[in-house]
Amino acid sequence: MAATIKDVSKDANVSIKTVSRVINNEANVAEKTKKRVLSSINKLGFRPNKSAQSLRSKRSFIIALLYDNPNKAYLADVQSGIFNACKLTGYNLVIQECDYKSSDLKKTIFEFVEDLKIDGLILTPPLSDMDDFLEYLDKHKIEHAIIAPSILKAESLYVSSNDYEAAYTLTSEIIKHGHKNIGFIKGHPKHSASELRFNGYTDAMQNYGLKKNNSWIKQGNFSFKSGFDAGVEIFNSIKIPTAIFASNDSMAAGIMKSAQMHGLKIPDDISLAGFDDSPIAHQIWPALTTVKQPVEKMANHAAKILMAKFDGLNEQSQPKEFKSELIVRESLKNLIN
Amino acid sequence: MAATIKDVSKDANVSIKTVSRVINNEANVAEKTKKRVLSSINKLGFRPNKSAQSLRSKRSFIIALLYDNPNKAYLADVQSGIFNACKLTGYNLVIQECDYKSSDLKKTIFEFVEDLKIDGLILTPPLSDMDDFLEYLDKHKIEHAIIAPSILKAESLYVSSNDYEAAYTLTSEIIKHGHKNIGFIKGHPKHSASELRFNGYTDAMQNYGLKKNNSWIKQGNFSFKSGFDAGVEIFNSIKIPTAIFASNDSMAAGIMKSAQMHGLKIPDDISLAGFDDSPIAHQIWPALTTVKQPVEKMANHAAKILMAKFDGLNEQSQPKEFKSELIVRESLKNLIN
DNA sequence: CTGTTAGCGCTTTCAC
DNA sequence: GTGAAAGCGCTAACAG
Numbered sequence: 001m002a003a004t005i006k007d008v009s010k011d012a013n014v015s016i017k018t019v020s021r022v023i024n025n026e027a028n029v030a031e032k033t034k035k036r037v038l039s040s041i042n043k044l045g046f047r048p049n050k051s052a053q054s055l056r057s058k059r060s061f062i063i064a065l066l067y068d069n070p071n072k073a074y075l076a077d078v079q080s081g082i083f084n085a086c087k088l089t090g091y092n093l094v095i096q097e098c099d100y101k102s103s104d105l106k107k108t109i110f111e112f113v114e115d116l117k118i119d120g121l122i123l124t125p126p127l128s129d130m131d132d133f134l135e136y137l138d139k140h141k142i143e144h145a146i147i148a149p150s151i152l153k154a155e156s157l158y159v160s161s162n163d164y165e166a167a168y169t170l171t172s173e174i175i176k177h178g179h180k181n182i183g184f185i186k187g188h189p190k191h192s193a194s195e196l197r198f199n200g201y202t203d204a205m206q207n208y209g210l211k212k213n214n215s216w217i218k219q220g221n222f223s224f225k226s227g228f229d230a231g232v233e234i235f236n237s238i239k240i241p242t243a244i245f246a247s248n249d250s251m252a253a254g255i256m257k258s259a260q261m262h263g264l265k266i267p268d269d270i271s272l273a274g275f276d277d278s279p280i281a282h283q284i285w286p287a288l289t290t291v292k293q294p295v296e297k298m299a300n301h302a303a304k305i306l307m308a309k310f311d312g313l314n315e316q317s318q319p320k321e322f323k324s325e326l327i328v329r330e331s332l333k334n335l336i337n
Numbered sequence: 338m339a340a341t342i343k344d345v346s347k348d349a350n351v352s353i354k355t356v357s358r359v360i361n362n363e364a365n366v367a368e369k370t371k372k373r374v375l376s377s378i379n380k381l382g383f384r385p386n387k388s389a390q391s392l393r394s395k396r397s398f399i400i401a402l403l404y405d406n407p408n409k410a411y412l413a414d415v416q417s418g419i420f421n422a423c424k425l426t427g428y429n430l431v432i433q434e435c436d437y438k439s440s441d442l443k444k445t446i447f448e449f450v451e452d453l454k455i456d457g458l459i460l461t462p463p464l465s466d467m468d469d470f471l472e473y474l475d476k477h478k479i480e481h482a483i484i485a486p487s488i489l490k491a492e493s494l495y496v497s498s499n500d501y502e503a504a505y506t507l508t509s510e511i512i513k514h515g516h517k518n519i520g521f522i523k524g525h526p527k528h529s530a531s532e533l534r535f536n537g538y539t540d541a542m543q544n545y546g547l548k549k550n551n552s553w554i555k556q557g558n559f560s561f562k563s564g565f566d567a568g569v570e571i572f573n574s575i576k577i578p579t580a581i582f583a584s585n586d587s588m589a590a591g592i593m594k595s596a597q598m599h600g601l602k603i604p605d606d607i608s609l610a611g612f613d614d615s616p617i618a619h620q621i622w623p624a625l626t627t628v629k630q631p632v633e634k635m636a637n638h639a640a641k642i643l644m645a646k647f648d649g650l651n652e653q654s655q656p657k658e659f660k661s662e663l664i665v666r667e668s669l670k671n672l673i674n
Numbered sequence: 675c676t677g678t679t680a681g682c683g684c685t686t687t688c689a690c
Numbered sequence: 691g692t693g694a695a696a697g698c699g700c701t702a703a704c705a706g
Contacts, residue, residue: 049683056683
């Protein structure tokens, strides 16, 4: 039978309350007593019963990841980042798939949090931007950290990346390769990143004195198919651009397929760039020029600042914004010389 | 304040034990009483406190998914299948990344299960084949369902797919397209699927009277890079095959890249086939001929038979083996005519 | 078919 | 700094 707090208290010759103090790292325990208790804990292999702790203290040492149908690689990265943070602190990770369009989202999550006494939530896009849901969480004092929200509120816990700047930089890079006619495929309208990336593209074009051509700008939704369809439309137009910047890699891969089916060579006939550096970016030929976001690190940090809050620590001083990295690969041709 | 079992018992004018019986669907409650209790539960919005249930009954209504570094799409599919099964039963899903090579794997998982009172585990490859770990779980009476184990023990809960047959069928299909010189890239040696797929290939070759050529058979490890490397080796040999069957899509994509860098056209110069129908299979061009396994369904079923066991139900009668589907796409050329 | 009693293992409250 | 007592909300064991 597993040792209980009582066994430890007997072994160490203290009250159970003192053992409890040691477990919970509370103040007011003499150093000597603490050592004795710790050695008993060790000797007996005592691990606190989480159900009992949870019943009494209404916390569970469990955090939850909420997501709605992200792409699979993104989900895996986020999850891995959070998991590794949990491992350090002894927290556990429950996952909860949600439907952001569902009308009982709030109720579902509320009951989920109440039932499991979930200590806090980590939200991923598009949940990160659902204002009324976020307000609801605040109102009910459900702790949460937000990954990549579009509106950065100083008082909330979040991590974000510099989508705008990265898109600006990538566009500039394409321009510096001698391209003037550059198309753009927008991402899912509900994801804040879509707008930021488009703005980065737009501003770079403008600052370099280039004109956008609306027949080369298409609405996508981050899916391979939407990229493919956009490619078909663009390649059927009278004049085609020399480069296309798609808001993510899946769409860029879709364009690549449509280009190749159209008999166009990449990058000789058309250059391509994506965003995210998902596995597909280097698993196709030619490999995609893209932007790598430190998704795993961001998620890791989100989990850390969330858990720090439970312990009253302040990790807010840490950077909240993570820098992306430009990765230039074969899909981008240099037109100069 | 949330309602407790006591509140319900007062409202319904019964003892708390009777309420408990209703919650747990136990026998020996008069239909009439049950109705009254249910209506009180409803009226008060009562939901049982899981911590208290867990403390007393040593179960948590939580199951856990154990995995070690699978590919991201596979993980997402498995997870989704399990999650959907959980939604039906009210169970929750905790995830646990493991290192199958770690010497404290057993200890880590044991404490994890004990601490959270995890009701059962779902294992994915390569954990599915770690005999001593499985034995350990049996010995400690930790319930578990196994996804795709190599050895099918009648007494254990598992789901599997017909890897051998599928590989046999795919190889036959390649042969029926007129190919005689067919290479093969093996998967990760630790995954049972690798051997099954190789055997399917071998037997098909033999049954059609074709000879295997060892310089076209390479050891891979399921990664894109291992496929790429294998491709480089094969394409540098004096004579190259007309088709290569890679044990998964990532490796097939790797071969495709090496072929294209070698100036070979697919499928005109070389046909390719993969396995799994991962996203990459149709996001490259030409799209890969492959085999689709119902991963999500398998995982869903694994979760269902596991949870059924907790309630003493027997879902063993359900099929344990799931059929794969052959998907022929552009990467396979017909050499006949 | 229903109820009473005890107690799971811990934290809270308050006393010293 | 430390401890005693109470009790979180539920289920097990038994009684009727």
